[in-house]
Amino acid sequence: MSKPALLALADGTLFHGTSIGADGETIGEVVFNTAITGYQEILTDPSYCRQIVTLTYPHIGNYGVNPEDAESRGVFAAGLIIRDLPLLHSNFRASMSLGEYLVKHNVVAIADIDTRKLTRILREKGAQPGCIVSGDNIDAAAAVEKAKSFGSMAGQDLAKVVSAAERYEWTTAEWKLGVGYTVQSNPKFKVVAYDFGVKHNILRMLAERGCELTVVPAQTPAADVLAMNPDGVFLSNGPGDPEPCDYAIEAIQVFLEKRIPTFGICLGHQLLGLAAGGKTSKMKFGHHGANHPVQDLDTGHVMITSQNHGFQVDESSLPGNVRITHRSLFDGTVQGIALTDRPAFSFQGHPEASPGPHDVAYLFDRFIASMSKA
Numbered sequence: 528m529s530k531p532a533l534l535a536l537a538d539g540t541l542f543h544g545t546s547i548g549a550d551g552e553t554i555g556e557v558v559f560n561t562a563i564t565g566y567q568e569i570l571t572d573p574s575y576c577r578q579i580v581t582l583t584y585p586h587i588g589n590y591g592v593n594p595e596d597a598e599s600r601g602v603f604a605a606g607l608i609i610r611d612l613p614l615l616h617s618n619f620r621a622s623m624s625l626g627e628y629l630v631k632h633n634v635v636a637i638a639d640i641d642t643r644k645l646t647r648i649l650r651e652k653g654a655q656p657g658c659i660v661s662g663d664n665i666d667a668a669a670a671v672e673k674a675k676s677f678g679s680m681a682g683q684d685l686a687k688v689v690s691a692a693e694r695y696e697w698t699t700a701e702w703k704l705g706v707g708y709t710v711q712s713n714p715k716f717k718v719v720a721y722d723f724g725v726k727h728n729i730l731r732m733l734a735e736r737g738c739e740l741t742v743v744p745a746q747t748p749a750a751d752v753l754a755m756n757p758d759g760v761f762l763s764n765g766p767g768d769p770e771p772c773d774y775a776i777e778a779i780q781v782f783l784e785k786r787i788p789t790f791g792i793c794l795g796h797q798l799l800g801l802a803a804g805g806k807t808s809k810m811k812f813g814h815h816g817a818n819h820p821v822q823d824l825d826t827g828h829v830m831i832t833s834q835n836h837g838f839q840v841d842e843s844s845l846p847g848n849v850r851i852t853h854r855s856l857f858d859g860t861v862q863g864i865a866l867t868d869r870p871a872f873s874f875q876g877h878p879e880a881s882p883g884p885h886d887v888a889y890l891f892d893r894f895i896a897s898m899s900k901a
């Protein structure tokens with residue numbers, strides 16, 4: 528027997544549907560993602576902490592979930608909203624259905640609502656807080672109040688909330704979980720990766736290119752990293768607003784001063800922009816999908832990219848020694864920067880894909896090349 532569920536937005540809009548996950552309630556910022564596959568990678572991306580994701584593609588769950596596609600240690604999205612969950616899933620890798628996975632990870636989720644209408648609201652008014660309630664005895668007015676109580680994502684420092692508590696080495700045991708990835712037996716570069724909510728495929732792609740990886744908690748001081756004498760520092764993706772992460776900004780400024788090759792992705796890109804003296808701001812509804820065209824301004828090439836961000840580096844705030852290397856062809860926003868006087872660069876989208884196209888994977892090779900030169 529299916530149970531009812533309700534999605535209430537902070538503006539008072541109500542969507543009545545069916546529960547496809549855990550009983551209970553959840554609040555978060557509601558964002559839409561246009562990827563047509565990759566729901567398991569999206570749910571397990573720590574950058575979605577305190578965000579409820581609605582997928583615009585109508586059929587979600589068709590291929591189930593499996594033990595290899597998780598991008599982190601668990602589900603981080605605060606909830607899931609979809610149009611239609613198929614009755615049956617089918618894939619040779621599947622170990623359970625999406626519904627079973629949501630229940631196992633205690634994720635409140637709703638299906639059978641008009642996700643096109645919801646997406647139009649989010650596009651017109653911007654991402655806004657919402658509350659999903661599932662089970663019997665749903666109180667709609669209370670759900671709207673709970674949605675309003677979420678406030679804003681602006682000002683929330685979540686990198687330190689999701690980060691690993693302890694330093695760890697990225698070992699072969701974890702690499703094996705990646706399908707089709709080769710293990711480098713003689714790593715060539717020692718890289719320290721800051722875990723602000725790191726996705727596993729980033730670590731796999733660095734390891735595959737010959738990096739020996741030590742993953743450190745978000746608040747690790749620069750001195751501790753320098754004591755490890757790394758060839759390069761990687762700044763990961765992560766949830767929340769980059770601006771309050773003063774601990775990370777201060778550490779990055781030390782790496783810049785010491786001219787250590789540095790590469791940042793998404794939150795890491797925004798933190799590099801802040802460390803270089805720029806500013807960041809919240810976007811109206813952000814970029815979340817696997818089909819965003821981005822231009823490499825050095826080559827003119829246009830790539831189709833994976834995206835998941837709600838904040839951006841403000842172009843007009845950047846000092847003279849920061850060059851814009853990539854730009855979104857959807858809205859012209861900054862997608863990549865490089866310092867002209869330091870071996871440091873970053874990308875706003877997701878070169879590691881998972882999910883999404885691999886067009887920007889060459890940036891991992893650029894990081895390797897910057898360490899070879901240093």
Ligand SMILES: NC(=O)CC[C@H](N)C(=O)O
Binds near residue numbers: 793838
């Ligand atoms: N994927 C990410 O690293 C997201 C960065 C940041 N939390 C944003 O929303 O813009």
